[in-house]
Amino acid sequence: MDYNYRKLDYEKEKRFQKNVSFQKFNIDMEKEKTSFVCQQNEVGKYGCVNSQGKVIIPFEYDYLQVCKEGEDAFLEASKEENSGIIDLDEKIIIPFEYDQISIHKENGKVFLVVEKDEKWGVIDLDKKIIIPFDEYDDMVGYETDEKVLLAVKKNGKWGVIDLSKKIVIPFEFDRFFQIHKKIIDSE
Numbered sequence: 001m002d003y004n005y006r007k008l009d010y011e012k013e014k015r016f017q018k019n020v021s022f023q024k025f026n027i028d029m030e031k032e033k034t035s036f037v038c039q040q041n042e043v044g045k046y047g048c049v050n051s052q053g054k055v056i057i058p059f060e061y062d063y064l065q066v067c068k069e070g071e072d073a074f075l076e077a078s079k080e081e082n083s084g085i086i087d088l089d090e091k092i093i094i095p096f097e098y099d100q101i102s103i104h105k106e107n108g109k110v111f112l113v114v115e116k117d118e119k120w121g122v123i124d125l126d127k128k129i130i131i132p133f134d135e136y137d138d139m140v141g142y143e144t145d146e147k148v149l150l151a152v153k154k155n156g157k158w159g160v161i162d163l164s165k166k167i168v169i170p171f172e173f174d175r176f177f178q179i180h181k182k183i184i185d186s187e
Contacts (some may be wrong), residue, residue: 038064048075048088057090058137063162067110076101085112087123093125104141104148106163107117111148113141122150122163130163140176151176 035051047059056163063078067085074093075086084096101113110125120139122131127129129140138153149168150161159171 011020020052032046038066042137046077049110056088057086065089069140076103104143106143106146106148111141111163113139115139120152 036056038046038048038057040046041059045059046061046064047055048057048064049071050056056165057075060081061077062081063076063083065076067074067076070113075088077084077096078088079096082096082097083085083098083101085090085101086092094112096114098114099181100112104111104113111130112123112125114121114123116133117121118137119133120136121129121133122139122141123129136152136154138158140151142149142151148163150163151158152161152171153176154171156174157171158173158176160169161167168187
């Protein structure tokens with residue numbers, strides 16, 4: 001499916017203003033322009049509604065976040081305490097088997113930092129394992145201008161690695177707060 005993405009102007013779409021929480025998107029689905037909004041209903045479930053008021057993703061998710069890479073759009077979704085990735089037709093791209101997912105991009109490719117059974121790893125949208133789950137006890141992904149960096153905890157100490165597992169900052173820290181771009185750019 002061919003998707004073309006851009007955010008809608010919030011001020012012009014007043015009919016969506018009454019919702020508790022929302023994200024608005026304009027996507028060309030198979031050459032047919034479709035505006036839609038991801039929103040939370042009164043019972044706390046997320047779904048998507050198009051500009052004609054038709055539900056295009058049912059309100060059964062605990063969380064929805066629209067993500068885009070190139071011409072493709074997909075949704076990070078959470079359901080019954082598990083996270084996965086679906087497309088705009090609700091086809092499952094990444095199964096709902098992860099405790100947490102965060103999405104990062106490097107060189108036009110999407111990488112997912114995922115937690116499963118208290119272990120962390122990195123996979124891509126093809127489910128290929130980039131960093132195995134048995135190596136790190138905790139992981140936080142960050143994007144710089146050029147690459148994805150991962151703050152990781154191993155044997156009780158924090159350090160920073162890239163997606164090839166090259167050590168950027170050695171594993172010598174007891175706590176981790178945030179990767180600052182200035183530190184990384186000075187490497």
